[in-house]
Amino acid sequence: MAKLTSNPSSGHRLDVELADRPYPILINEGLTQSAGPLIRDTLPKAKHAVVISDSALGGLVAGVANSLEAANFRLTRITVPSGETSKSVQQVERLWTDMLADFTDRGSIVVAIGGGVVGDLAGFAAASFARGIPLIQIPTTLLSQVDSSVGGKTGINLPGTKNIVGAFWQPRLVMIDPLTLSTLPQREYASGLAEVAKYGVIMAPDLFSYLEENVESARNKDIGTINHLVAKSCLCKAEVVEEDERETSGRRAILNYGHTFGHAIEAEAGYGTLLHGEAVSIGMNMAAELARLLGRVDEAFCRRQRDLLRGLSLPICADGYDAQVLWEKMQHDKKMQHGSLHFVLPSRIGHVELVAGVEKAHVLDAIAACSS
């Protein structure tokens, strides 16, 4: 089982226990300044580090690179344009080619610095170069810190389908420095808070209450609050992933709370119009309304979740979407899974269930209830 230890000076350390190999997630302010020695401790024999970073990041990457050089790593630096379109075959081919040209081999490691796009893309490059070389993740957005840094999913998109090519490739170390969030645009930051709230609803009532009691400091990027939220979120995700590492038992499905609606909204809006967390926030509200229509929760539950999401500056309503179109989009997603449409629905704060066979009329009503 994942184990979280906390210490006033060294911050949080979460040990993720997976079948293959356990790895730690370290969470502390200023941590990236010690990237070199920490990575050297993790991989004493590595000779060469390929630092793959979001092109929008400047000083942070230089700091990590200097620290790696001081720890005796030969360096290759590659930047990736910001945005989802970088998760492409063309970009991963460019990474492979650049890595090969600079003599990357099985004595090398990949250090990914950025949000989910860089983590997924660089992670897949690490998973597939020389049949897999060690990966270090330094996520720099709240969303990637609480979501993609745990679980080992790496990958790229094909036109029309996200994450369809990739690998499960667990990092050897994840370093989370909440100071990296200081320059993150507020809207992107809030988008990450949606996933934190999600963990609260699906499995962690204490996390949900903590968020309610600290809405203000969460919204204002208070370092102590972020440390706590990130550590608890990673612990939640680690617990689920440990039970279902390769997404075979169905347990991992609860992480999709708010996502069935959310994906449909995101796709209809056009990717990039709504941020992922914003679509999830609206989707969580719709899922709660659907649960209420089915008698699984009461109006008080819906209000409580709505109040929290709104307090975190997240949208809870979808403007101008046709419920029928969203329904069809969900059907299409279902078809892509060769399966039936399931919803992850809450029964109380801290508990959700997988529900099949929901009637279309109820789904349309739930969407309508969340349209402004």
Add this chain to the structure above:
Amino acid sequence: MAKLTSNPSSGHRLDVELADRPYPILINEGLTQSAGPLIRDTLPKAKHAVVISDSALGGLVAGVANSLEAANFRLTRITVPSGETSKSVQQVERLWTDMLADFTDRGSIVVAIGGGVVGDLAGFAAASFARGIPLIQIPTTLLSQVDSSVGGKTGINLPGTKNIVGAFWQPRLVMIDPLTLSTLPQREYASGLAEVAKYGVIMAPDLFSYLEENVESARNKDIGTINHLVAKSCLCKAEVVEEDERETSGRRAILNYGHTFGHAIEAEAGYGTLLHGEAVSIGMNMAAELARLLGRVDEAFCRRQRDLLRGLSLPICADGYDAQVLWEKMQHDKKMQHGSLHFVLPSRIGHVELVAGVEKAHVLDAIAACSS
């Protein structure tokens, strides 16, 4: 440990025991006619099979496809041009795209039919599509039957470097039908025999003696002889791979006997001029000569290996290569591994050792001894 069981009617069955998941290699004539039911038994819930085959194969693929359809698999058929150039980013992208277009998902499997090129390429597509779907290998060349069907290596080339992108992805079932070799060109067939002889030298004196005693029937594609050679070769490789699945302990290096010289010869000849097994055969002869120069084996050993290789219609001499150029090529390979140049050298039939620090003069002499 790998277990080989044999039965007059059902042929050979080799159970390969790997950390993750054991899988069987079935070896029998006419086996491909039962592909559907055998694959159905292995993967009872799979709904859809993507059959990826060498474009030069006709009737065999149709037979497997019909058998799969009769076993209730929806089918997608994709062919790949013959030859090493198909192990490219472009081809794997085409596979991913075609698979996606025909609704491949986690309820699908990949069935690879062909030689090493198709096995490696389709294997990587299976490893990376939807983060990994089940793979069935039906190798149709002797080389792929005795070599690439065991070990789980999949991958593609980048310009100038073979197999640099890929994954370890173990098949769920390997089906080897010696009848598929009947149409294989004699030269390609003999190339596979080089790897069989290699297993004899590195670890299986009984296999080496069997080859000596059955040179004629081996060369003439006698079905019973092939069955035995393939089963014993796969057993050898499985034993090595089980000890060193991810090529981390160094044990797997013994499989490179004849390959240090062989790769240099292959590269200098230009890929495709010499077949892989032909280069390995010459490389084995050079390695034996080098071992003799170092006092590790006597001339009788070299003669015995030479006689067998010649008896199998394999070349043992390199014409017109500059020893100095081959040496430099080996140095370059060494540099690519961030390591020192090791040779796998025999001490007797059935035993080899990893030897470092060999002097250049001895290597040049060994090459010269094998030049006609």
